[in-house]
Amino acid sequence: MILPACREVYVKVVSAVLLALISVQSVAKNIEDVRIDGLVQMPSDRAFDVIGFDQNEAYDSGKVYQAINSLFNTGYFSDIDVYEENDVLIFDVAERPSIGNLTIEGNNLIKTEDLQRGLTLSGLEIGEIYEPETLNQIVQELQRQYYALGRYSAKVDILVDEMPRNRVAIAINIDEGDTAKIVHINIVGNEAYDEETLTKDFESRETGYWNPFSSADEYGKAKIQGDINKLKSYYLDNGYLDFDVVSSQVSLSADKKDVYIVINVNEGKSYSVNQVALSGSLPIPEDRIWKHIDQQEGDVFSRSQVTKIIEDISTELGDDGYLFTNVNVIPEKLDDHTVNLSYQIAPGPKVYVRRIVFSGNSETQDEVLRREMTQFEGALATHSKIQSSKRRIERLGFFGSVDLKTRPVPGTTDQVDLDVVVLEQPSGSIQASIGYSEADGTVLGFGISKRNFMGTGNKLSFNASRTNQRQDYTLSYDNPYFTVDGVSRGFQLFYQTSDHADDDVEDYDLDKIGVGVNYGYPISDTQRLNFGITIKETSVKLGYDPSNETNDYVTTYGDNYDDIIASLTWSDSDLIGGVLPTNGYSTRATLEVATPAGDQEYAKLGLTSQRYWNMGGSNLWLFRLKGRLGYGAGYGDTENFPFFENYFAGGAYSVRGYKASSLGPKNSYPSTSSNTSSALGGNILVTGTAEFIFPLPMVEDHKSVRTAFFVDGGSVFTDSCFAGNTECNEGIDFAEIRYTAGLSWTWITPIAPLSFNLSRPLNSKEGDKTDFFQFQLGTTF
Structure with a gap:
């Protein structure tokens, strides 16, 4: 379809109108009617409103000229002819086509929805009038965007095809090319x-x-x-x-x-510091300011050092309520390439918090957020308390982001409102899974968990799982604020059965059922002390041909045990990031004692610690260290540590690259037995992990996907071997610690966390059971 240029149409129309005007005016008659021919898209009543002529109106050449102009300005028309026939003024119009279809193909770097948004702002969308000039502008803009991305060979082709009823189909075909x-x-x-x-x-x-x-x-x-x-x-x-x-x-x-x-x-010349001075109003002792200024005469000037000093001074004054302190540095350059630095301080008035306003918490109750606040309403606003409040809310794990902003109260100079804006993320899950794990075989699972039950901040969960060797059923409820001062209380019911016939552990059945209660007391912002009591019944059924170790324990202490276990746990956690942390640390030390009130007397002491280092501030490049130590021993009437309480190492949850629970001492059998030795476990555990976490370039959601290079090390040991067992050595032998290196990939799926590990043992020995590929569904390592 060939459309004339606007200027040519305009000249043609004006010439025709002038000739018509001469002839019409010479007769000087009224216009009995007005007719518009050629309308398709524009409603006729709107077209008549634009023209503005009424029936029996005296002919006015200026008004005709204005009507033509107004019609063109609507953008609907490519050509307009005006003539008079039998006292009827006729506007014969040719409409521009409308856009009947619009497609975009070939774009990967720029999202289609982003392109469509830009096209809409430019007036290019289905139903709008087609204007060729707009297409040229769009081509230029798209090429500019691809050039900015380094795609200088990118091409944008636009095809326009006619459709019925004066419409066109526009196809935008993009060849993004290769990045230069x-x-x-x-x-x-x-x-x-x-x-x-x-x-x-x-x-x-x-x-x-x-x-x-x-x-x-x-x-x-x-x-x-x-x-x-x-x-x-x-x-x-x-x-x-x-x-x-x-x-x-x-x-x-x-x-x-x-x-x-x-x-x-x-480059110019390098400047060193000559003098440093303070000026302005100092509402706090000068020594509190000077302790943040670590510049000395002769030091090389550093802008980043100056920026940090300004931030530290602002924070120091902010902790005294001068929240809107203005700190500036004025450098005075001297001829000898030295510089005098003057820190000018304008603290303003002390500021108090009038009101704390929460938003974004559509599910979580305000009380859950308010009890984490260390900055209170009516109190002096301090920088450290505001930041502490932000950190405490982040540690809840209910929110994807937390932002605290101060907002001046209109009409005052010493009051602010504190806006706490959170972005809630799902805190509950229902899981039903069928899968396969290297360690456990076929996995069937169902779980329902709510970390923020009914918006109260309490946690309710029920989990049931079944594998080839094990069944677990657990119901728990935790209230982190059982009392207003932060004392927590939790309950737990559990039932576990396990059959070790098909794994690397000796063949025996183990059943556990119990109930526990736990109280936690806050020591500081990040530290807690927990006390718990668990009543547990354990029954053991040995296999057809038991080992010397298991048979000796059951013969001595029986095969059914009712135990009362007291526990004491100290924890210190400042992890940020939820399931896949991005910063912070956590340490947990636990003492469990099977008291003399039960059938067994033993104790277990454990320590687990991990720390994340952010290596660029983007939460994408991280370094992680994790270590775990454990020790158990019998006491009183129980001289031997229960074999079913032993620690195990190897597998996806400890030392990757070795089969699950395969490391450490082996058991022994009577000379008449045909069984071969298998993993015995031990009462001493030593494991550790170092991970370098990095982003994959093709992954957009790094909050749910994590890739890492890792080095694992560890094993289990025992301080008591059965007499005559040649595959068991007493005590810790660091030469027996196994090391592996590999690559791990974890994805937090809507069902459960899924992890894959590719690893290679670094110092395996004869008899070790290695495994290059391991995966698990339902937990993270």
Whole structure:
């Protein structure tokens, strides 16, 4: 369909109208009627409103000219002819087609919904009038966006096909091309530092920098701008106050695949600190300010150091209620390339919190949030208490994000409202699963858990699972605020049965049933002390041909035990991030004692600790260390530690790369037995893990997917071997600790966490049972 250009149409119409006006005006008659021919899209009543002529109205050439102009301005028409016939003024119009269909294909880097949003803002959507000029602008804008992403070979083709009823179908076909590679980064004008030093922290890298998970050599405009800012920061942190980036040029090869970057700089000279002074109003003793200023005469000036000092001073004053302190530094450059620094402090009035307002908690009750607040209404607003409140709410694990903002109260200078904005994430789950685990075989599971039961912050859960060797049923309820001062109380009912006939542990059946109650007392913001009592019945049924160790224990102490177990637990946790933490630490020490009131007397002491280090502030690159120690022993009338309370090591939950529960001492059998030795476990446990966690480039949701390189180490030991057992050594032998290295991948699915491990033993010995591939469903390691 060929549409005339607007200017040509305009000249044609005006000429026709002028001729008509001469003839009409010469007769000087009224217009009996007005008719519009050619309307399809525009409603006729709207068209007549735009024209503005009434029946029997005297002919007015100026009004005809205005009517034509108004019709064109609606954007509906590509051509308009006006003529008079039998006292009827006729507007013969040719409408522009409307958009009947709009498709976008070939886009991967830019989401379709984002493109559609931009097209709508430009007036390009189904039902709107088709304007070719808009398409040209869209093509240019799309190419600009792809150029910014380094896709200089990207092409955008737009096809327009006619449809019935004066409509067109528009197809936008995008060929995103390949990202241009950075061949060379050249810094010109640097004398104090070489290019390797200046570019070592650049996100951009020259082609040849190998990293299978990196796209550092792919050009991106935003990425280069970020690197230029890093370059400026490097010089300003090394005293170069006069540093300036003169220009930056990006050159392309003829095939648009290679990029050459040149950054021209003017270094200037490095400045050192001459004097440091304080000025302004100091509402607190000066020594509290000076303790944050660690600059000395002769030190090289550093902008990052100055920024940290300003933040620390603001925090110090903020802890005294001067929440809106304004701290500025004024540098005075001297001729000898030294600088005087003057920290100007304007604290303003002390600020009090009038009201704390919670939002975003559609499920969680306000009380659950309010009891975590260490900043109170009516109290002096302090920076440390506001940050402490934020941290405590984050540790609840109910929210994807927590943001605390102060808002000045209108009409006052010393009051603020504190807005606590949270983004709730699911805190409950119903699980029904069928799967297979390397350690447990076929897994059938059902669980219902609510960490924020009815928005109260209490936890209610029921879990049932069945594997080839084990059945577990647990019902628990925990109230973290049983009393208003933070004393918690929890109940637990459990029933467990296990059959070790098909695993690496000796063949015996074990049944446990019990009930427990636990109270927790807060020691500090992150530390708690828990006391618990559990009443448990345990029954053991040995296999057809038991080992010497298990047979000796059952012969001595029987096969059924009613125990009363007291426990004491100290915990210190400041983990942030929920199921897959991204920062913080946790440590847990537990003492369990089977009291003389029961059939057995033994004790278990355990210590578990882990810590995360964020390696870039993005929550994507992390380093994690985890360790676990355990020791158990009998006392009183129970000289031997119960074999069914032994620790085990190996498998996906401890030392990956070895079969589950396969490490450590082996049991022994009578000379008449045909059984071969199997894992005995031990009363001493030592395991540890180091992980380097990194993001996969093709994954968008890093909150539910985690990949890591890991090194595991550990084993179990015993301090009491059965006489004559040649495969059991007493005490800890560090030479017997096994090490593995590998790659793990964890995905928090809507059903349950799913983990895969590929690992290789580093020091396996003859007789060890190794396993290169392991996976599990339902928990995280």
